[in-house]
Amino acid sequence: MHPIYRVARRDLIERWRDGRLLWSSVSLCVLLAVSFGFGWHTYELRGSQRKAIQDSERARWLAQRYRSPHVAAGQGVYVFRPEPLLASLEPGIDSFAGIATHAEEDRHFFTWKPAEDELVAHRFGEVSVASVLQFVVPLFIIVLLYSTFTRDRETGILRLTMSLGVKRWHYVAGKLLGGLAPALVLVPLFLSIAIALRVLAGGAAFVEVVPALIWIAVSFLLLFATFAALALGVSATAKSSRTALLFLLLCWCFTGFIVPHLAVALEERFAATPTASDVLNVLHLYALAERDHGDEFDEIVAELMQKYHSPDLAHLPVSPVGVNRTRSMERGEPVSVAAFDSVYNSYLRHDRLMQWISLASPTSAAQDISTSLAGTGPGEFVDLAHAVEAYRYSLNQTMNRDIVEHCPPTIPGYRLADDYHRGIEVWSQVPAFSYTPVNLNTRILREGIAWSISIFWCVLAMAFAAFRIARMGVDA
Amino acid sequence: MFLREWKFFYKLPIFWIVLAVSWLSLGLGGWNGYKRWSSQVTQARLLNQQFEATLARRQESLSKIEKAFASGHPETIRPSNLIWGVTQPQFISANDPPVSVLPAAPLGFLATGRSDTLPRSYTSSAFRGLEPNAPTTDDPVALLIGDFDLKFVVLAILPLILVLSCFDLLATEREDGTLRLLLSQPTSFRRLLLYRASVRGVLVGVSLLVTIVALAFAVYLASGFIWTGRLAVYTTVSEAYLAFWLLAAVGVNLLGRSGTSNSLLLGGTWAIMVIFLPGMTPVLAEAISPTPSRALYIDLARAARLEFYNAAPDEQGRKLQEQTMLAAFFKRHPEWAKEPNRQSLYLASKGEEFNLEVEKITKQFDAAREHQDKISASISVFSVTATVDQILTAISGNSDARQATFLRQSLKFFSRQKEYFWPRIFRNEVFRTSQFVEIPRFAFTEPSTQEVFQPLLPLGLVFGAWCASLTIITLWQLRRKPIL
Numbered sequence: 001m002h003p004i005y006r007v008a009r010r011d012l013i014e015r016w017r018d019g020r021l022l023w024s025s026v027s028l029c030v031l032l033a034v035s036f037g038f039g040w041h042t043y044e045l046r047g048s049q050r051k052a053i054q055d056s057e058r059a060r061w062l063a064q065r066y067r068s069p070h071v072a073a074g075q076g077v078y079v080f081r082p083e084p085l086l087a088s089l090e091p092g093i094d095s096f097a098g099i100a101t102h103a104e105e106d107r108h109f110f111t112w113k114p115a116e117d118e119l120v121a122h123r124f125g126e127v128s129v130a131s132v133l134q135f136v137v138p139l140f141i142i143v144l145l146y147s148t149f150t151r152d153r154e155t156g157i158l159r160l161t162m163s164l165g166v167k168r169w170h171y172v173a174g175k176l177l178g179g180l181a182p183a184l185v186l187v188p189l190f191l192s193i194a195i196a197l198r199v200l201a202g203g204a205a206f207v208e209v210v211p212a213l214i215w216i217a218v219s220f221l222l223l224f225a226t227f228a229a230l231a232l233g234v235s236a237t238a239k240s241s242r243t244a245l246l247f248l249l250l251c252w253c254f255t256g257f258i259v260p261h262l263a264v265a266l267e268e269r270f271a272a273t274p275t276a277s278d279v280l281n282v283l284h285l286y287a288l289a290e291r292d293h294g295d296e297f298d299e300i301v302a303e304l305m306q307k308y309h310s311p312d313l314a315h316l317p318v319s320p321v322g323v324n325r326t327r328s329m330e331r332g333e334p335v336s337v338a339a340f341d342s343v344y345n346s347y348l349r350h351d352r353l354m355q356w357i358s359l360a361s362p363t364s365a366a367q368d369i370s371t372s373l374a375g376t377g378p379g380e381f382v383d384l385a386h387a388v389e390a391y392r393y394s395l396n397q398t399m400n401r402d403i404v405e406h407c408p409p410t411i412p413g414y415r416l417a418d419d420y421h422r423g424i425e426v427w428s429q430v431p432a433f434s435y436t437p438v439n440l441n442t443r444i445l446r447e448g449i450a451w452s453i454s455i456f457w458c459v460l461a462m463a464f465a466a467f468r469i470a471r472m473g474v475d476a
Numbered sequence: 477m478f479l480r481e482w483k484f485f486y487k488l489p490i491f492w493i494v495l496a497v498s499w500l501s502l503g504l505g506g507w508n509g510y511k512r513w514s515s516q517v518t519q520a521r522l523l524n525q526q527f528e529a530t531l532a533r534r535q536e537s538l539s540k541i542e543k544a545f546a547s548g549h550p551e552t553i554r555p556s557n558l559i560w561g562v563t564q565p566q567f568i569s570a571n572d573p574p575v576s577v578l579p580a581a582p583l584g585f586l587a588t589g590r591s592d593t594l595p596r597s598y599t600s601s602a603f604r605g606l607e608p609n610a611p612t613t614d615d616p617v618a619l620l621i622g623d624f625d626l627k628f629v630v631l632a633i634l635p636l637i638l639v640l641s642c643f644d645l646l647a648t649e650r651e652d653g654t655l656r657l658l659l660s661q662p663t664s665f666r667r668l669l670l671y672r673a674s675v676r677g678v679l680v681g682v683s684l685l686v687t688i689v690a691l692a693f694a695v696y697l698a699s700g701f702i703w704t705g706r707l708a709v710y711t712t713v714s715e716a717y718l719a720f721w722l723l724a725a726v727g728v729n730l731l732g733r734s735g736t737s738n739s740l741l742l743g744g745t746w747a748i749m750v751i752f753l754p755g756m757t758p759v760l761a762e763a764i765s766p767t768p769s770r771a772l773y774i775d776l777a778r779a780a781r782l783e784f785y786n787a788a789p790d791e792q793g794r795k796l797q798e799q800t801m802l803a804a805f806f807k808r809h810p811e812w813a814k815e816p817n818r819q820s821l822y823l824a825s826k827g828e829e830f831n832l833e834v835e836k837i838t839k840q841f842d843a844a845r846e847h848q849d850k851i852s853a854s855i856s857v858f859s860v861t862a863t864v865d866q867i868l869t870a871i872s873g874n875s876d877a878r879q880a881t882f883l884r885q886s887l888k889f890f891s892r893q894k895e896y897f898w899p900r901i902f903r904n905e906v907f908r909t910s911q912f913v914e915i916p917r918f919a920f921t922e923p924s925t926q927e928v929f930q931p932l933l934p935l936g937l938v939f940g941a942w943c944a945s946l947t948i949i950t951l952w953q954l955r956r957k958p959i960l
Contacts, residue, residue: 035759038759045769049769049772050771053771053772053775056775060782064786065788065789066789075786078778080771092620093616093619093620095620096614096617099771100771108611109611109613110611111611112774113593113612113616113619115593116593117767117770118758126758127756127759135751139747143740240735242644242648245736246640249640249739250640253636257632258633262504263621264622264624265507267615267618268508268511268512268618274613275612276611276613277519277523281526284530288533343613351617378616378617381616
């Protein structure tokens with residue numbers, strides 16, 4: 001038998017006998033099975049409920065009785081955040097962003113965060129396939145690899161092996177092979193998750209997410225390679241297994257828990273998000289100013305009469321009330337957009353900051369990438385919020401347009417609710433809300449910094465491992 | 477002996493690592509807690525100020541109208557302001573809805589708890605019901621990661637520091653064979669082990685104590701008030717929790733295994749107690765008692781709103797709807813049965829009907845949620861960290877319980893608002909500038925000590941049982957012959 005395989009075989013047997021390999025594999029399988037089951041259950045429940053209620057909202061919208069379009073706009077439609085399929089594996093910010101918003105005359109934030117109804121224990125971290133792969137697999141890599149070289153040095157096996165004429169590179173290659181062979185466990189695990197998703201979600205839905213799934217797997221493999229190389233490098237450097245383990249556990253804790261928390265503290269300190277009351281106060285002050293200023297109804301009437309060469313109000317082909325409503329909305333829109341975007345832009349700024357902060361944590365980089373690809377990142381939430389806003393605006397303007405075109409011009413604004421009624425012919429002009437997330441390329445590019453840092457970490461860790469292994473001493 | 481161990485300890489690099497990491501994390505945790513607490517204090521003040529400023533603006537416009545009438549020049553007033561404006565109590569109630577603001581918890585700087593996810597203010601008006609969905613804008617990524625507060629440091633970081641500094645109390649000496657030499661000195665194995673552990677424990681424990689005292693002092697200076705009793709309980713529970721981990725480290729060291737095995741055992745225990753079990757608790761709670769559907773709640777509440785606020789399609793239907801609602805309203809409020817202002821009464825009855833319906837839906841939702849909470853509390857007994865987490869969050873005042881108290885008090889406050897505005901609206905009274913001061917303002921009453929601590933009793937007992945059983949096991953191990 002070639003010395004490489006002999007060294008690799010001994011390494012594997014050693015890990016199997018001390019129970020590390022067995023326990024790590026069993027724990028990983030159990031954790032992944034539980035987290036997948038929980039993730040799928042949550043996804044299916046949330047997704048089906050939201051879909052059903054979205055449909056009933058649509059039915060309510062269409063079933064409105066004969067009434068004024070501006071009253072209908074006041075009823076509006078509740079728009080629910082659609083649940084992407086990959087949220088079952090990577091829930092990301094799903095629990096911390098509101099599930100629904102009211103698309104009506106006024107603009108609203110998404111409310112009802114699932115986290116509001118969840119237990120305090122949830123704040124320790126949500127169990128998901130992604131979190132297991134991001135936090136637990138690196139821990140198992142550390143536990144399996146910390147003693148790769150240190151133990152042989154401590155016990156004198158390395159000196160003995162060298163004295164038997166085994167070439168140094170054969171020994172190192174054998175150790176790497178033996179150390180990395182358990183990674184093969186991940187292949188059936190990845191495949192099992194993909195098959196389970198295919199069976200549960202159905203072929204069409206699965207095919208749509210396959211490219212994103214592959215990219216997520218790539219980002220996780222980069223993370224695992226980083227931790228494996230780091231563990232091997234540290235094992236080649238440390239004087240004892242204990243020191244290697246201590247250092248690696250500190251690294252794991254630092255990159256997985258401390259850095260992200262520090263990042264949050266930093267972003268709160270330097271780029272705090274405006275509060276909801278700040279935003280609502282801006283809009284309230286605008287509404288007061290508008291009221292004090294008074295509307296431009298008289299000017300609009302004069303303008304329309306001149307434009308249409310109409311001798312009096314009754315002969316106008318359009319309703320000045322409708323025109324006034326349309327213009328008032330157009331005027332108020334930039335104020336409302338600016339106020340709400342101050343919040344959404346801060347989410348995007350924080351996302352970029354988090355990507356840069358992953359310079360100190362490859363785990364954070366993997367998390368940023370996987371949430372974005374799964375459609376559960378902050379960027380995707382902001383996209384949706386903008387899409388809902390565009391829908392709300394078009395719903396209102398459709399109602400206003402109808403008033404402009406069909407409302408008798410003599411009906412004053414305060415009589416609109418009583419004197420001008422429309423039905424399904426107008427309600428059906430507003431389509432049901434539908435949302436198509438941005439394509440995969442955009443999502444990958446959006447997390448460009450995180451991707452670059454992930455690759456940088458991987459290359460750096462491999463270079464470190466190669467450098468230390470090449471200079472590794474024979475004695476402890 | 478203790479001093480000798482102390483001198484020996486501070487010459488080790490691990491001393492400086494422990495010192496640096498604990499002080500950095502405690503400092504950061506404390507600073508973040510203080511910042512969040514002070515921002516909540518500021519936010520509460522600003523919200524109240526915003527409400528008062530709006531009222532002041534209304535008061536000013538009303539004063540102008542009053543002056544215009546008094547000077548005999550009512551034509552200077554815009555007619556639209558008289559049709560629907562500040563002279564009407566209903567306008568004041570609808571356009572400047574009263575706000576109930578949850579003040580920062582007096583010990584909120586110790587744990588963020590639920591304060592970053594749940595609404596901190598509600599608004600309602602005399603004719604509208606309170607829907608507990610006030611928006612919050614906290615960054616979802618920050619919420620996902622969680623706050624680096626003092627509770628996080630106590631529950632996760634300090635135990636890790638203890639575990640990493642205590643896994644090798646005597647293992648190296650045992651492996652190198654110098655332990656027998658050490659024991660030839662006038663000392664015993666147990667004493668050596670306990671002194672070494674206590675030196676590390678004292679360093680971490682005192683650091684925590686100093687941080688809490690410094691924070692409390694800063695908060696006292698800022699607010700002029702601090703709950704010393706609750707603070708003392710928080711400190712005691714935190715220190716006891718650290719003692720638990722120290723005891724666990726001593727117990728593992730007594731097993732007589734190598735330093736590497738000790739570190740794996742203690743590191744594994746930390747990961748299970750701090751990460752896996754608390755992470756699994758919601759999964760198990762969900763499996764046993766699923767979270768009630770919030771989407772369904774929204775749907776039902778929405779259906780109720782449309783049912784009560786949308787008028788029937790024809791005149792006959794509208795009349796019937798009005799009569800039915802008013803009849804139900806007068807049954808609940810016979811004192812208003814003779815009021816002639818039917819339109820306002822009808823509006824009030826709509827709001828109240830809707831409130832009652834939402835209350836029914838909320839009750840079902842809350843009952844299911846409460847059941848899940850109980851299940852979760854029962855499961856969390858398997859992790860000492862999850863148990864202590866609940867205790868510390870409740871003492872800090874940022875728990876679900878305080879939020880529920882806030883909601884209850886808000887509902888009462890909005891009832892008082894109705895009592896104030898309804899007679900004025902129903903009787904078509906003209907609102908006066910002097911009446912602005914009479915509008916009820918919300919003031920939150922903190923839950924009493926009994927209300928806070930009584931629900932914590934079972935959790936306290938569980939924590940006590942954890943500590944007692946570990947102490948017994950360690951004492952039993954200490955009595956055995958040491959493995960040299």
